[in-house]
Amino acid sequence: MTSKQRAAPAQAALDSIRNAVGPKGVVTGDDAAPFLSEWRGRWPGEAAMIVCPASTEEAAAVVKICAEHNVAITPQGGNTGLVGGQIPFGDEILLSLKRMRRIREIEPLNNTMTLDAGVVLAQAQETAKDAGRLFPLSIGAEGTCQIGGVISTNAGGVNVLRYGNTRDLVLGIEAVLPSGEIWNGLKRLRKDNTGYDLKQLFIGGEGTLGIVTGAVVKLFPLPAxxxxxxxxxxxxxxxxxxxxxxxxxxxxxxxxxxxxxxxxxxxxxxxxxxxxxxxxxxxxxxxxxxxxxxxxxxxxxxxxxxxxxxxxxxxxxxxxxxxxxxxxxxxxxxxxxxxEAINGEGLGARHDVSVATSDIPAFLEKADAAVQRLSPGARIVAFGHIGDGNVHYDVIGPEGAGPHALDDKRVEIESAVYDVIGSFNGSVSAEHGVGRHRRLTLAKRKSAVELDMMRAVKNALDPQGIMNPGKML
Missing domain, CATH: 3.30.70.2190 (Alpha-Beta Plaits)
Known part of the structure; x- marks a missing residue:
């Protein structure tokens, strides 16, 4: 269910949310604009209210009110996502973690750091460095993106080859469930073999199962x-x-x-x-x-x-x-x-895909041929993290053709590239996630068994479907 199928939130619900976070926790007027647009300009957003809780308890209070009134929620970190997962459709509460920026604890001897979800990635890196440690996650948006966002999208970046994705760097998570309950999974352990690893549900979950409010992350020795x-x-x-x-x-x-x-x-x-x-x-x-x-x-x-x-x-x-x-x-x-440079040439057809590293040359050859058959003269901007098989495969119009040259061919080009990816048993989303952009692609290219398993988890944790509706599933 998307927000377009829901009634607008009742005024009583909005008043209760406002009371829960106080006047500093509600964004109005011109201040709302940065929350409702993403940097590619593809998905303009609307929200019934923009809320910025200052603590996990305030976030839980907001979610509990939304659950009681069947109000949908779009969680948002630094708003650097590239697939529209952080942009609301219109009748949701947009819940931003930007005020939750506390470094809760850093333990150099345990090589861990516990921090709020709203901490900016660059701040986490600097805090670790000041303690003589390395937090190796590094992406282009690190000066803006937040820890909760990179966890919810399982961000990759340039150091995956040696240190792994975000999933490999997280030891514990604190999250607000769709009911408004707080799950405290902030364990600093590297070994805990006591059942399902529940934190993994929220890493890469894109806010569809709950809201990450805190995390314990791994640190490493600083390189000399x-x-x-x-x-x-x-x-x-x-x-x-x-x-x-x-x-x-x-x-x-x-x-x-x-x-x-x-x-x-x-x-x-x-x-x-x-x-x-x-x-x-x-x-x-x-x-x-x-x-x-x-x-x-x-x-x-x-x-x-x-x-x-x-x-x-x-x-x-x-x-x-x-x-x-x-x-x-x-x-x-x-x-x-x-x-950023590609943006100067127009939206084009953007792909964030992965194959086995050894398959990259053959993938590029086949994908290039497929694109040129559909759009002769199109420019193919291929780059990425070859060490982990992640290729950013972006297609833009011919030189001088204008920013909208591929608008009528975008869907066809994307489908052709994904067909090539399928032939290599690759992934249509390596590190950017699903969001709005790849939701239908996921439905077509995941097996029925996989989709049923994902929906079973979603229905078990979020039976009302209030968490980030219209995204991923």
């Missing part, structure tokens, strides 16, 4: 040395082989391994002020690699030897090593600016 490299090469096949070579030569020391086609750099140079080409000569593809070590042990010399071997094996044509943090940041700025 880092080396960042950009290599130019001919194709994805070389990139996959380079990954294997780099991992073998460094004993698994690669933290990040990102693939970018030349068109990615062209768009960044065109739309992002201050961006510079990292090499003197253009290459068909680039790989941005980062290596780290827990001790200062000659990592750079090891990487230089690895690159010499790659050059001799014909895996790369050229490479540059960042000489300092500023140069490393400039290289990473190119990678993190690609999505």
């Amino acid at each position: 040395e880092k080396v960042t490299v950009c290599a130019g090469l001919e194709n994805a096949e070389q990139a996959v082989r380079l990954l294997s070579h780099a991992q073998g030569a460094t004993g698994g020391g690669a933290t990040s391994f990102e693939l970018m086609r030349r068109i990615c750099l062209n768009l960044v140079l065109k739309h992002i002020p201050g961006a510079r080409d990292p090499m003197n000569e253009p290459h068909a593809c680039y790989v941005l690699m980062e290596f780290s070590s827990g001790q200062k042990s000659g990592l750079r010399a090891q990487i230089e030897a690895m690159l010499e071997g790659a050059l001799e094996a014909g895996l790369i044509a050229d490479a540059v090593i960042a000489e300092n943090d500023a140069q490393a940041q400039a290289l990473w700025r190119i990678r993190h600016s690609i999505s």
Whole structure:
């Protein structure tokens, strides 16, 4: 059931919610606009009320009122999602966690940190660093996205190769259930074999089963040395082989391994002020690699030897090593600016897909052919986390065709790309989630058994269907 099938919330319910959070907890007027739009501009939102509780108890009180009055709720973190999962349809309460920004506890000896769901990811990273520890989750939106949001979408990012997805970094969760009850699962344990791992229901659940209000996350020792490299090469096949070579030569020391086609750099140079080409000569593809070590042990010399071997094996044509943090940041700025640069060319057809790493070259070849059959001349902007098989495969119109060139072909292109993904037994959503955008795609491409299992869980925890309706299922 979507909010369009519900009656508007009764005034009594809205008054009770307002009383539960106080005047600072309700957003009105011009202040509401940032909550109701997402950065691609695809899903304009409406809400009956925007609520910002200051504590788990206030959030639980709001949810309990909504349950009693059958009022739908759209949870929202930093509003950086790319599939519309955080945008309300109209009659929901939008519940933002932005006021819940407390670091509850940090334990360097246990390598854990307990924090509110509204803590911004960059703040979590800095807090860990101040304690001599690393919280390795890193994504382009880390200055805005919130811990609850990255948990609810199981965010990936550039360090999955070494540290895993968000799912691998969470030890415990606190959540408000659709009934308004608070589940305190904030355990700091790495071993707890006492039944179902209930926190996993909320990691990647996109707010459809409850609202994450707190979490215990894993920390790691700070790396003593880092080396960042950009290599130019001919194709994805070389990139996959380079990954294997780099991992073998460094004993698994690669933290990040990102693939970018030349068109990615062209768009960044065109739309992002201050961006510079990292090499003197253009290459068909680039790989941005980062290596780290827990001790200062000659990592750079090891990487230089690895690159010499790659050059001799014909895996790369050229490479540059960042000489300092500023140069490393400039290289990473190119990678993190690609999505913003694509926006300057129009919405197009965006895909966040995954296949086995060894299948990436064949996937790209088949997907490119399928797209060109449907839309000759379309530009294919392929980039992503090749180390974990996650490719961002974005299709935009021909040069100079205008921002709406693919509007009438978007659905057909997406379907064709997903057909190719299906042939490799891949996933139509690697790290961005389902939300509004892929809800129908999920229904068509998940097996009946899988969908029945997911719906059984949803109906058991949220029988009224008030949690983030119209998203995922």
